[in-house]
Amino acid sequence: MIASIVEEVSKRLDGGLCVELPDGKVLGAGKCKVRIKDKDVIKKVLKDPEMGFGEAYIKGGIEVDGDLESFLVACTCYLREKDEDKSFRNSWGRMLLKYLGLLKFLEGKEVRRHYDLGNDFYQLWLDSSMTYSCAFFSNKDQSLEEAQAEKRSIIYEKLQLTDGDSLLDIGCGWGSIILEAPKLYNIEATGITLSKNQYEYVKSRIESEGLKDRVRVYLMHYEDLPKLDKKFNKVVSVGMFEHVGKGRHRKFFRVVEKVIHEGGLFLLHTIGKVLPESQSRWIRKYIFPGGYIPALTEILEASKGLGFNLIDIDDWRLHYYRTLREWRKRFYQHTRDVVQKHGEEFFRMWELYLVSSAVSFLTGSNHLFQILFSKGVLNNYPIMKRQFIVNNFVV
Numbered sequence: 001m002i003a004s005i006v007e008e009v010s011k012r013l014d015g016g017l018c019v020e021l022p023d024g025k026v027l028g029a030g031k032c033k034v035r036i037k038d039k040d041v042i043k044k045v046l047k048d049p050e051m052g053f054g055e056a057y058i059k060g061g062i063e064v065d066g067d068l069e070s071f072l073v074a075c076t077c078y079l080r081e082k083d084e085d086k087s088f089r090n091s092w093g094r095m096l097l098k099y100l101g102l103l104k105f106l107e108g109k110e111v112r113r114h115y116d117l118g119n120d121f122y123q124l125w126l127d128s129s130m131t132y133s134c135a136f137f138s139n140k141d142q143s144l145e146e147a148q149a150e151k152r153s154i155i156y157e158k159l160q161l162t163d164g165d166s167l168l169d170i171g172c173g174w175g176s177i178i179l180e181a182p183k184l185y186n187i188e189a190t191g192i193t194l195s196k197n198q199y200e201y202v203k204s205r206i207e208s209e210g211l212k213d214r215v216r217v218y219l220m221h222y223e224d225l226p227k228l229d230k231k232f233n234k235v236v237s238v239g240m241f242e243h244v245g246k247g248r249h250r251k252f253f254r255v256v257e258k259v260i261h262e263g264g265l266f267l268l269h270t271i272g273k274v275l276p277e278s279q280s281r282w283i284r285k286y287i288f289p290g291g292y293i294p295a296l297t298e299i300l301e302a303s304k305g306l307g308f309n310l311i312d313i314d315d316w317r318l319h320y321y322r323t324l325r326e327w328r329k330r331f332y333q334h335t336r337d338v339v340q341k342h343g344e345e346f347f348r349m350w351e352l353y354l355v356s357s358a359v360s361f362l363t364g365s366n367h368l369f370q371i372l373f374s375k376g377v378l379n380n381y382p383i384m385k386r387q388f389i390v391n392n393f394v395v
């Protein structure tokens with residue numbers, strides 16, 4: 001059975017694959033060499049390929065001597081064709097916690113665990129604006145910094161930012177939008193985050209950059225936004241919706257509906273799937289507990305009947321692939337620092353997270369949607385002049 005799997009994956013991998021088993025026996029012949037160090041690993045991978053491989057990889061039970069990304073692409077294609085991926089089910093435990101009101105608390109803990117690993121860790125591999133979401137590359141020589149700046153300017157354009165606007169950023173991260181937009185437009189900006197590190201960072205930059213009269217940041221859950229007792233005419237949320245969780249998307253839209261002015265614009269930037277499908281259990285266990293990649297259909301369904309009107313949908317799938325490759329390149333440049341501070345297993349876990357996420361965009365499992373809504377029907381929204389960007393420089 002293993003021999004036939006090796007053969008199938010090998011067919012889908014440039015240069016082929018060989019696998020060295022724990023007893024020293026080698027299956028297949030190829031450039032990419034996978035070493036399995038322990039018999040138990042084989043059983044676990046056969047039972048649950050994604051989780052089995054992921055857990056063994058971070059513990060060093062499997063080593064890949066070759067291009068990890070191409071190997072994972074070949075495995076993804078093989079599994080997809082075999083239809084071995086198991087579907088994700090919302091657990092009864094989470095449903096019960098939701099009704100006990102504990103889910104919000106748990107969510108806060110889960111989100112903080114990820115973002116409060118230390119600003120210095122993220123500074124190693126994010127661009128200088130500390131943007132932790134998909135950038136937009138419009139030419140092949142663009143740096144990550146430039147592509148993140150370009151993404152922000154597209155967002156401002158889609159939101160039609162104009163002097164006098166009040167902008168809300170739900171899940172503002174390290175503040176790249178709320179710290180920049182008020183310098184370009186005479187607007188007020190408010191950001192919220194669940195991460196204490198991000199909150200402290202943004203607060204100190206607001207002070208040091210003299211933005212106190214026009215920029216505010218709050219450490220709060222989006223569900224508490226109505227407590228601010230303030231409405232905004234432009235709302236954006238970038239890379240945060242993935243944390244909202246299955247079954248809670250409508251609640252999120254209800255909150256946005258409460259804090260947006262009639263005639264306002266809401267831009268939602270999120271990883272998504274076209275239709276609901278299985279989720280990566282490994283990512284949910286090790287990287288984003290509680291996270292859920294929504295389907296486009298689920299997003300649109302959640303917005304129904306609340307007065308939102310769809311203006312436009314973009315898919316930046318390959319731009320996220322390239323963003324992840326840029327992050328990975330920088331991450332590898334700091335291998336020693338990461339291993340020294342966080343340990344070998346942590347390094348391998350984050351390496352696998354960055355590579356497998358890139359693979360998910362490359363193979364079309366994940367997309368990056370920018371969905372623009374107006375609150376109420378807007379018939380004077382300008383028709384955007386779009387330039388077709390040739391994607392072949394992205395990959």
Ligand SMILES: C[S@@+](CC[C@H](N)C(=O)[O-])C[C@H]1O[C@@H](n2cnc3c(N)ncnc32)[C@H](O)[C@@H]1O
Nearest residue numbers: 131132133171173194195221222238239240243
């Ligand atoms: C991937 S980061 C994106 C940050 C930023 N928008 C960017 O593009 O760099 C996700 C952000 O969402 C925030 N977040 C996640 N769940 C949240 C919640 N329930 N309420 C408020 N913010 C949340 C996190 O604290 C983090 O700032």
